Ligand code: HEC
């Protein structure tokens with residue numbers, strides 16, 4: 113065999129070994145980061161259990177993604193299975209195998225609003241950054257609703273993450289919610305519910321985990337390789353909003369998962385939640401997205 117070829121083969125093998133060692137080290141550092149302690153002072157919010165609050169809590173649970181991952185019953189569903197990633201959310205109903213049985217009132221706030229477990233460790237996948245801006249009233253209604261769910265059998269959830277993703281996490285290329293959240297921000301002030309861009313901005317806080325803080329879309333950090341990039345929702349380059357000539361067309365897309373031309377949108381978009389949105393939220397979202405300044409695709 114040609115000695116140069118031989119040497120390059122040795123070189124490739126060496127790179128392979130280095131790569132594997134590097135990945136093992138990266139995975140180790142990723143695990144360490146997932147077990148870090150996030151110091152936080154959190155206060156409980158009022159969780160009124162009157163009929164109107166529970167109805168609001170039920171609506172938020174159904175529309176803001178909770179039911180997508182934890183299931184309508186709260187028992188926990190498999191929500192990622194592909195590209196070497198597997199994730200099943202934990203049971204958060206009061207049923208057997210749940211992680212919330214020992215929760216104090218403020219623990220709900222720590223988890224949902226800050227992305228941190230009662231023991232101070234960060235949640236890894238749950239997009240708490242989408243929920244940080246829920247008002248105290250909405251967060252309280254949501255917690256009251258989850259607490260009174262009928263017990264459903266489930267388990268503590270499962271998470272299998274490839275070494276490469278853990279390495280990227282360790283290197284800061286993928287961030288958990290607790291890293292993305294500004295924990296010192298005071299709770300969001302309520303805006304009147306109505307078909308306004310301001311209320312739409314409030315609803316759109318559930319879109320930022322995937323579409324980015326600026327809603328300009330791009331590759332979803334930490335998503336499996338087979339996930340399409342999130343669309344640009346600003347009027348910038350490649351904007352998907354040009355598909356929607358009216359708020360009615362936009363609302364129909366949320367209900368059906370299809371564009372006005374009939375083509376199917378990727379199921380990575382959480383349509384099981386989005387189709388439950390009421391007209392006020394859907395039309396307000398449209399008003400907000402139409403009011404955004406243009407950003408280039410993927411500018412996050
Ligand atoms: C994209 C999927 C997803 C969505 C959406 C989601 N969760 Fe989770 N949730 C998870 C996963 C996965 C965990 C396990 C912790 C982690 O992320 O590593 C979890 C953990 C929890 C926990 C327990 C944390 C602990 O270990 O103490 C609670 C409580 C919870 N979620 C409530 C909610 C509520 C309420 C909502 C809606 C506002 C919600 N989740 C939305 C995936 C999700």
Ligand code: HEC
Nearest residue numbers: 318319322340341342343352355371377378380381382397
């Ligand atoms: C879990 C991730 C995720 C969340 C949360 C999410 N999206 Fe998306 N969205 C995507 C992906 C991925 C695409 C690209 C789909 C495709 O190319 O088929 C997309 C595409 C879109 C499109 C373009 C559809 C078209 O005409 O091509 C719109 C509009 C949109 N999302 C709006 C929203 C709004 C509004 C929210 C919040 C209420 C939201 N999305 C929440 C992942 C998400």
